[in-house]
Amino acid sequence: MKTELIFFLPISMVGAEQLLLDTHSLKTVLLDLPSIGSQVVRKAPASYTKIVVKGMTRAEMILKVVMAPHEPTVVFVDNYIKLLADGNPETFQKTLDMKGLKRSEQSSMLELFRQRLPAPPSGADGGPSLSFSTPTPEQENSRIRKLEKLIKKRL
Numbered sequence: 001m002k003t004e005l006i007f008f009l010p011i012s013m014v015g016a017e018q019l020l021l022d023t024h025s026l027k028t029v030l031l032d033l034p035s036i037g038s039q040v041v042r043k044a045p046a047s048y049t050k051i052v053v054k055g056m057t058r059a060e061m062i063l064k065v066v067m068a069p070h071e072p073t074v075v076f077v078d079n080y081i082k083l084l085a086d087g088n089p090e091t092f093q094k095t096l097d098m099k100g101l102k103r104s105e106q107s108s109m110l111e112l113f114r115q116r117l118p119a120p121p122s123g124a125d126g127g128p129s130l131s132f133s134t135p136t137p138e139q140e141n142s143r144i145r146k147l148e149k150l151i152k153k154r155l
Contacts, residue, residue: 010100011066020063027056033151051143058084066098070109077113087117 011019030052034044043049061083070076080092092113096106 009098011098013067016063016067020060020067023056023059023063027052027060030056051146062095062098065095070099070101070105073109073112074116077109077116080113081116081118089113 031044031049034048035041044052065080065083068076068079080095081087084091086092089110093106093110096109101109
């Protein structure tokens with residue numbers, strides 16, 4: 001079994017701002033995509049719109065977190081949890097990598113992150129408190145195939 005490691009290079013403030021603008025533009029184009037080239041202008045299907053908005057909003061929120069100052073640490077961690085609703089420490093770690101923080105800074109922030117996570121609901125089976133992690137490649141491929149079929153139907 002092949003294990004793939006993904007490393008994120010730090011993103012400068014200017015780079016993050018440009019990526020945020022590009023993400024917004026891409027979201028706009030994707031939302032308009034079903035009617036591009038069509039003589040009849042109609043709204044995109046709700047399921048399509050929901051998928052695009054959810055995915056692109058998540059990307060925008062990640063970039064906003066990357067652009068946010070990391071001091072005071074408590075405020076940064078709380079904003080991350082509020083904006084991304086993600087209890088996965090690995091995703092938080094990747095975000096800190098994109099900010100370009102040193103490992104020594106990251107370890108204290110990760111500990112604080114784990115402490116600040118909401119408690120799991122009563123009766124939970126000890127699993128993770130939040131399950132908003134990034135989709136698996138299979139789930140992502142399935143979404144892409146659904147999107148392609150939806151686009152082909154409209155063309």
